[in-house]
Amino acid sequence: MPTGGIKVAVSIILFLVIFFVVVISHEFGHFILAKKNGIRVVEFFVGMGPSLFSFQKGDTKYSLKLFPIGGACMFEGEDGLAAEKGEMSEKAFPNAPVWARFATIFAGPLFNFLLAYLMALILVSVCGITTSEVQAVNEGSKAEEAGLRAGDVLTKMNGKRIHLGGEVTLISQLNTKGESLTVTYRRDGQENTVVIDPAYDETTGRYYMGIVAGGYLKCNVPQTFQYAFYTMKFYAEATIQSLKMLVTGQLSRDDVSGPVGLVKVVDEVYDSAKAYGAIEVLLNMINIALLLSVNLGIMNLLPLPALDGGRLVFLLVEAIRGKPIPPEKEGMVHLAGMVALMLLMVLVFFNDITKFF
Template sequence: MSSLEITLKVILLFFVLVTIHEWGHFYFAKRAGILVREFAIGFGPKLFSFKKGETRFTLRFLPIGGFVRMAGEDPEMIDIQKGQTIAVKLNKSNEVTFLYLDQLNQRSDVIQGEVTNIDMERKLEVELLVGEHEAKYTIHPQAMMVTKGTETQIAPFNRQFGSKTVGQRAMSIVMGPVMNFLLAVVLFCIVVIMAGVPMNTKLDTVVADQPAQQAGLLKGDIVKSVNGTDIGANFNRLTDMIQKSPQKSMNWIVDRGGKEVPLQVTPSSEGKVGIVIGFDKRSATFGEVLTGTWDYVSKTTVGILDGFKKLVFGQVKMDDLGGPVRIVEVTGQFVQNGMTSYIYWAAIFSLYLGLFNLLPFPALDGSRLVFLGIEAVRGKPVDPSRESLVHFVGFALLMLLMVVVTYNDIVRLIKS
């Protein structure tokens, strides 16, 4: 497999997992009537962007996540103050559709004046002192503020994140991780279908000059039993028995061309015989697809949560953590092992992203849900400026951790 193909599949994995996560936020925010200003894949400088409807879709430089920027979730960056001189453009219904904040003398078909009163959230009105006369205008709910060549749509209060019920806001946040869970389930289901159901433990390879070959085992032999214990499709049982029998003779019965052949196999002192195990397979039934998918999801979830627990209690060293470089390296290894392996890794990674984002750490979705829970109990929201500060500090710490683990990845690569 070429390096270009591996690279493209790594990029595709990142793009799909982040996009499905952010789409969960985006879709349910739009359903709640929230103005979504930006749907971004990546962080940092913009590489590419286009606007569709009210939302700008952007691809950014750093491939370490993404975000959906909702109106009112963070303090608005542009505001108009009393005493400020602006220019407005009206539509045929005498509603303000554009509010110009600079280059006023270069604007055509506008009314220029000093702001005496303005409300762009609830009343949607602006009062201007035009010459010696005051004029009041209604602001269109989708009016644009224009400054430094950039258009920013106003956000009436009923389009802001904070105007929605706790349930609507919680749904727009939690559906990001939920989409990762759903994707993981679908991918695990595909893995079960592609992999099929093992019927027998078969020898795919018999290594030369190793105990297996010396005992007479051949490629294609189906292992029926060892020491009187049926093996069937349970290759873990076979490998466990071999590892526990170093330099001990074992009674194997193999099926070779429909005939049962008894053999004496003695593992080496390391508990190895020199075989590569494969399977005879059949297509999975509908019930087996469901149970197989559940097994993958449940066991993988337990493993990920156990990893989080070890991290919290200091049972994992910093050098053991991996960042973007390590993720790319591991993904490349799964890609080289074939499509089933690639999809399996995508499912694990998607499940991991969903669980990670639900952790109650500042800047993650889990932390935002905690603040909404506090609001539900108190009956009033936490001060938005304080919540924003908490998330900012959390994001800074996550970026610092990302730098550290990326450094570890680079050092590990150099040493290897």
């Protein structure tokens, strides 16, 4: 096989490994809580479309499907059809207490965040972190006018507590209108607050404070647990901000990627990291998996039909009103959501094709 073909094959394999780890973590969350609450799992599958292979163990069928675009944990009676026919057993999903069902659905996104935190622990323990310490202040910049200097540690921006250099960069990049930034920094044990009006750069089309932030910290054990949480939180905030920008039109469809786009990203990262050895490749793949796991957790919590967040909304309504929404009505809502989700996946797939090929 030509060298280029080998590289692409490796990238596809790396993507599939990341995909399986992230999706299986999500579905395992549903699975383990369902078992804990006495709910029968009819099928546990990864991927979508026709099954490549499957096997039965106990009450559950385990399947691997053709297309790497998701997965599911199917519970007995969750579609409402068995309830209408009176064919549900005592282990059916609708027969479980409402909070047991809520916990079972919520466990999927929760396990994604737990996986992300575990991966952040690995990255922080091996690589350390980039702090919010100012490394340099550009001469004549707005930051210099405000009195900032190298060695200052930024602790808040616009009232938001920050811990990482990436947070400083993110807040600066999101300030697309050049609004004033209220910056709190620590110097010699004292905290000071200044207001900086970023200057516009014609070349890049962005507003800059005029600082370089990002000191290095090799974390001890307590700091590793602490900064792993900050790292996961940063990825979550970046994901939420990206969703807001997508909804408000600040991001276009070209900024959205599906499986093909993710393979391309993995390929580019692998190509950059392989020269530094297998460990560097592994750490970069863990970083991608961390981001995807956080993304999957947040996306599934959106209160949209067919997603976990949509199901949680129905369960909350049931808990408040003391009785469930009629299964056929809930089923119609989720079916419509699933159709819309499938159409979106198709559009993203073709967008990837036109974008990269």
